[in-house]
Every structure is written in C-alpha cells, then in structure tokens.
Amino acid sequence: MPRRHEVPVYRPDIYSPQAILDPYPHYAKMRELGPVVWLPEHKIHALPRYAECKAVLLDDKTFVSGDGVALNAIANRLSRGTTLNSDGEDHTRRRALVAHRLTPRALRALRDVVDRQAAEIVDAALARRTVDGVEVAAALPMSVVPDLVGWPAEGRENLLRWGAATFDILGPLNGQAVRAVPAGLGMARFAHTVAKQRKVLPGSMGDDLLRAADAGELAHAECPALMIDYLAPSLDTTLSAIASALHLFATHPGQWRLLKDDPGLIPNAVNEVVRFESPLRAFSRKVARDAEVAGTALPAGSRVLVLYASANRDARAWEDPDTFDIRRDAARQLGFGHGTHGCAGQGLARLETQAMLRALVARVDKIEPAGPPEWAQNNIIHRLGRLPLELIPA
Numbered sequence: 001m002p003r004r005h006e007v008p009v010y011r012p013d014i015y016s017p018q019a020i021l022d023p024y025p026h027y028a029k030m031r032e033l034g035p036v037v038w039l040p041e042h043k044i045h046a047l048p049r050y051a052e053c054k055a056v057l058l059d060d061k062t063f064v065s066g067d068g069v070a071l072n073a074i075a076n077r078l079s080r081g082t083t084l085n086s087d088g089e090d091h092t093r094r095r096a097l098v099a100h101r102l103t104p105r106a107l108r109a110l111r112d113v114v115d116r117q118a119a120e121i122v123d124a125a126l127a128r129r130t131v132d133g134v135e136v137a138a139a140l141p142m143s144v145v146p147d148l149v150g151w152p153a154e155g156r157e158n159l160l161r162w163g164a165a166t167f168d169i170l171g172p173l174n175g176q177a178v179r180a181v182p183a184g185l186g187m188a189r190f191a192h193t194v195a196k197q198r199k200v201l202p203g204s205m206g207d208d209l210l211r212a213a214d215a216g217e218l219a220h221a222e223c224p225a226l227m228i229d230y231l232a233p234s235l236d237t238t239l240s241a242i243a244s245a246l247h248l249f250a251t252h253p254g255q256w257r258l259l260k261d262d263p264g265l266i267p268n269a270v271n272e273v274v275r276f277e278s279p280l281r282a283f284s285r286k287v288a289r290d291a292e293v294a295g296t297a298l299p300a301g302s303r304v305l306v307l308y309a310s311a312n313r314d315a316r317a318w319e320d321p322d323t324f325d326i327r328r329d330a331a332r333q334l335g336f337g338h339g340t341h342g343c344a345g346q347g348l349a350r351l352e353t354q355a356m357l358r359a360l361v362a363r364v365d366k367i368e369p370a371g372p373p374e375w376a377q378n379n380i381i382h383r384l385g386r387l388p389l390e391l392i393p394a
Contacts, residue, residue, distance in 0.1 A: 007296050015041075045304045080084060082225045119138045121143075141352055162187035164376070233343065236279070247384060280309070
C-alpha cells in the first residue's frame with residue numbers, strides 16, 4: 001500500500017509481550033508523533049489521539065466493521081455474522097434481537113439481584129480477608145452474564161479462558177493470537193452444541209435467539225456466534241473494570257476515602273476507571289472509500305487502528321490524563337467504544353461494576369495491596385492477571 005511520506009512512523013511493535021504489559025509509554029510517544037501514525041510492523045495507520053478516534057467511530061459509513069475489526073484476516077473471516085462484524089441494517093437487525101434484554105428498564109429489573117450477589121461476593125472476600133482481586137472481580141460477571149445469555153451450567157468453568165482467547169485472536173497474528181486458537185475454537189464448538197441441542201436456559205437471551213430463528217427472523221446457524229458475541233465481551237471487559245477499580249483504590253487511598261465519603265461518585269468513578277485503565281486496547285476498521293483523517297490520505301481497502309486506550313489518556317482531551325481522579329467528569333471516555341458500535345452490554349457492565357463498588361464502600365474500610373499485581377498477556381483486553389489484596393472490614 002503506498003504511503004504518503006509526511007505520515008510519522010512508529011517502529012516498535014505495540015503488541016510485543018513487553019508493550020502489552022506496559023502500553024502507556026508507547027501510546028504517549030505515538031500521540032507526540034501526530035494524529036495519524038504508520039505502524040510498519042502491522043502495515044496499518046493508527047489513531048493515538050482522542051479527536052480522531054471519536055470522529056472515525058462516528059463515521060461508520062466510511063470506517064466499517066463488516067469486514068472485521070481484528071488485525072488479521074483469518075479472525076476477520078471467522079467472526080463474520082456477529083454484531084461486532086456487521087454494518088448498517090444488518091448490524092441493526094442483529095442488535096435488535098437482544099436489545100430488549102439490555103434496555104435501561106430491563107437492567108433496572110436486574111439491579112436488586114446484582115446488588116445481592118455483589119454483597120455476597122464482598123462478604124465472602126472479607127471473611128478471607130486476603131484475596132486475589134481478580135477472583136473477586138470475576139465472581140459477579142460469572143454469576144450474572146452466563147444466566148442472562150442462557151449458557152448451561154456445564155462448560156461454565158471454561159468461559160473465562162475461552163472468552164480471553166476469543167479476544168486474543170482479534171489482535172495481530174502473533175504468538176499470543178496463535179496460542180489462543182484452540183481455546184477460541186473450543187468456545188465456538190461448545191456454542192454450536194448448545195444451540196443445536198437447545199441446551200439454553202429457558203427465558204434467556206439464547207432462548208430468544210433460538211425462538212427468533214424458529215420464526216425465520218435469522219438463520220439457526222447465526223445463533224452460536226451471537227451468543228458468544230454477548231458472552232465473551234460481557235465477561236472480560238467487566239472483569240477488567242472491576243479488577244482495575246480494586247487495584248486503583250488500593251493504590252490511591254485518598255480516592256477510596258473520597259468514594260466512601262460520597263458514594264454518589266460511584267457512577268463517575270466507573271467512568272474514570274474505564275478511562276484510566278481502558279479494558280479494550282484497540283480495534284481496527286476497514287476504510288470503505290478513499291478518506292482523509294487529519295490531513296492524511298487513507299486509501300479505500302486499507303485499515304485504521306482505533307486506539308481507545310490511548311485516546312483516553314490524550315492530554316488534548318483530558319486535563320492531567322495520567323492522574324486517576326474520580327471527581328473528574330469522565331463520561332466521554334471511549335473505553336466502551338462510541339457511535340453505532342458502542343458496546344451493547346455497557347449498561348450491564350456499568351451495573352455490575354457499580355454494584356461491586358456499592359458493596360465494597362458499605363463493607364470495607366480499606367483496600368490494601370498484599371503483593372505485586374501481575375498484568376495478563378492479551379492482545380485486546382487490558383486486564384490484571386493476579387491482584388493480591390487485603391480487605392479491612394468497616
């Protein structure tokens with residue numbers, strides 16, 4: 001692909017194992033270089049700043065998802081038929097099939113159940129006192145999401161591993177992605193079996209999808225991909241946000257006190273956690289027609305990389321972006337995407353993360369580090385792998 005020489009080049013691989021563990025210095029250097037940066041390692045234009053990321057996410061006619069959002073052609077081919085990989089009416093139709101389960105009204109009905117589960121999880125953690133914050137963070141999405149999607153009880157022990165793998169495969173075709181293929185295929189096979197044998201829980205989202213297929217509203221073959229589409233993202237991104245919240249409040253005791261003194265800050269705190277430690281690193285978009293972003297020509301057929309996590313730390317958009325401050329208005333963070341492809345499950349993710357913070361604020365006096373945290377290796381999801389904490393009861 002011809003490249004205009006004025007586009008700055010960033011040579012380091014932002015998907016190397018080291019860069020995955022500590023991406024922020026790379027993002028900062030890319031933002032300094034310019035609004036559009038060429039990554040020769042992946043032969044793609046990257047958007048490290050906030051304004052361009054937001055503009056591209058809003059222009060879904062030019063920057064399309066239907067040909068995949070991964071950084072490799074194989075994953076883009078395999079993930080056809082999902083909500084993530086569709087545009088226009090096709091995308092609207094797929095989202096509409098399950099939209100009623102994710103409306104504010106439907107989520108309000110879930111709130112009491114989720115609050116009760118969050119309280120039980122925090123009580124159990126307090127009884128142990130020293131915990132792995134990642135296990136505490138996984139407990140709520142693992143108890144809420146599989147029931148909502150209708151996943152049968154068996155096979156749930158694999159969901160976190162499978163979910164992480166389905167994201168890993170959406171990166172470049174590096175060792176990380178290749179190692180994730182067997183687990184990704186395992187999830188796909190299981191979803192096919194669940195749909196074929198109609199093992200979904202009655203009254204669940206999966207049940208809705210199968211009924212819609214029976215009524216001819218979609219092909220039966222589309223059901224497994226759509227189930228995974230709502231399951232994997234709802235688990236990993238929420239786990240990431242809750243674990244990051246625990247880590248940030250353990251390492252910023254002043255912020256924890258602010259939250260305890262004013263629990264009304266909880267919704268805002270969730271936005272700030274997602275801004276500061278964005279669960280999603282980046283997705284690509286295909287350029288459907290010749291376009292220009294910030295003076296850079298982008299030829300039709302090429303791809304751009306939308307760096308959500310970098311946009312959320314852009315000093316042009318945020319004052320003091322590398323400071324975690326739950327008092328700032330972080331509502332315009334791009335951690336859940338933006339526009340038509342804004343995360344369909346973000347209401348549920350917010351509900352769960354807020355429920356955990358409410359339960360913690362009510363029961364925990366201090367959250368203290370009990371050892372060094374370890375970040376997980378994943379091409380797409382930025383999350384902790386281990387988080388030793390001590391919870392001191394109120």
